[in-house]
Amino acid sequence: MARHGLSLEALYPVWDCEEDDRLICRAVYEETHDVKTFVFVSPEPRQFNFAPGQFLTFDFPVNGESVNRSYTIASSPTRPHTVAITVKRTSGGVVSNWLHDHLRVGDVVRAVGPMGEFSTWAHPNPKRLFVSGGVGATPLISHVRRDFDVGEDLDTIYLHFARTPRDIMFRHELELMAHRRQNLKVAHVVEGVEGERFWSGYRGRFSPELVANIASDFREREIFCCGPPAFMGAVRYFLEHSGHDMARYHEESFDFGQLSPSEQQAAPPPPDETLETYEITFTKSGRTIPCDENTTILAAARLAGMRLPASCTKGLCGTCKTRKRDGTVDMAHAGGIRQREIDAGMVLLCCSKPRSNVIVER
Template identity: 40%
Template sequence: MMNAYAAFAASGFAPTKLHREWAQTTPQLVLCRRVIDETHDVKTFVLTPASDRMFCFSAGQYVVVHLRIEGAAVTRSYSVSSPPTRPLDLQITVKRTPGGLVSNWLHDNLKPGDGIEIEGPLGSFNLDDLPHAKSLFLSGGSGITPVMSMLRAFTDRAANQDIHFIHSARTPDDIIFRLELDALATRFPNVHVTCICSHGDPAWTGPTGRINSEMLLTLVPDLHSRTIFACGPESYIKAARSCLDAIGLAPSQYHEESFGGGNISRSLSDSKVSSSVRFARSGLAYHCAPGETLLEAARQCGVYVPTACQQGVCGTCRIAKLSGEVVMDDLGGLTLEDKSAGYILACCSRPQGDILLDL
């Protein structure tokens, strides 16, 4: 049988989604083919399908990594850093975080030849679903990964779109993909890259400090005519949003993806109201303890709900609520359209009475 590599080479063109569709609603086995050291604490893991399929996703989307660490099943969301124009492999770029269970396990254990399971692709933060004529990419730290996928997709297609890319890092040594960014800016005159370091060094000649409205307008004078794609830690996203609000950018021109919720306190519900959840499709029901989330209830019943951050940030556990009321302590994992359509996040929603879910 012709494998995926041979099929792609023989086709002579980039396959359509129909030709290379691989996504399923359950985790799929992939193999680690290569590990790339990007910085002192960031690695890229190059993954290839275990089956004869090609990866199909939109630039900006993420996958959920399923692992078993010390006997416990754990999941985490990671944006795809490679572009969909290279469907023979999929890359996730992972920063080692102090105390991070999954990031440290990946850095210390995943090596070429090993297999892991991933689920996806997922996410509405992507080039296919969001209109764009001229783009401005804003990223902070490891938030560079989805917008790097977007930039690579544009340059792979030799798109003539005017692109500004502004990345913020702690120090010059922390700039992920630094050499590639420099090379792309040199090779493509329509690509303008600026890296900003909050802490420079004697050899650093670029901007230092943190992004602000004046800096953005100086670097990108035609900012009002651009679609902005921003990604980074919650603190970075809040700063970027504040800058763009002050500039007067139309909300329709701004799209964001936030990584992690940090140690943010929540107003957890301790209601004494008797609550229960019914799962419409599976026909199961569960009586909830006070403060119990819908995700916890689903797990108690054996109902599968995909999940990753479990902090109300990533949106992976989005489910449709058919009836009932919940208290939801989300951190931006749902769009206004999602909420209007009746979607909630299982990880941070607590029932207030009887709930019916489309599961």
């Protein structure tokens, strides 16, 4: 579409974090008593080009320090002039509490992305089952919003678990969309009904019986799951033992205190004495650990009992980005760090293997 002789792309080029990684907070909405949505725009008129389910990795100035966190984009790619994340306040959550308490309209943050393959675009299927717990609803609401906006009425079951009715995210919006789409089925499951005595929906926790009741044909569906690690573990265990083709199961998690599924399945071995081994010094913790030339610094730190912020463990999300004070590493990243950051001495610990003694700011 042209306007005054200009195309829409010319008026609003795509936002590129390599050119300008700043985002301005345009609005803040309360979704529930402990969940807020933060809406961002580019400083210059730009469009955001992303697939539903992808994420951004933010650089937040928390308590005078730069802290990286990945958040799924909750908004729809059909509304490209803004991008939104939805964040639940968690007890002891450094970033979530900072966002709730301090981020205001007009504030500027920095971000990298979008990234990720937790999307129906990467795993298409006309029959889908979306399973979420708590704030894990965010990548799935992006899918539902997108489908609704473009008029697609695919066979979709949206199954969400919450503690109480007041904790259900996007409840009324989902009910409206389900009312207007014949093939969108929304099922909310709560543990308790505090605040809503006449709740008529499902009650309980995740169970095979509940899933079979709501989605009896789950084995035929592409399943996307997001939520707390224990919740996703229960879903994964059920599917693995129920005949579901696990190639059609996909999950997303940004839990910074736990090992990722890939790390759990392949824990790093002790240092190999036949390989060259170096010392990795972490300036903030004061720890020094050994790491051989075939092991990533993150894997060696985890083996030594250290818990460092990390998510994808593939050099993609940028969560483990750290400044390297000294030393040489071999870093095979997948886009989670920009060249100007590398030039400034930043590394991703999850994909950096030492080639000398290394000192990092962690």
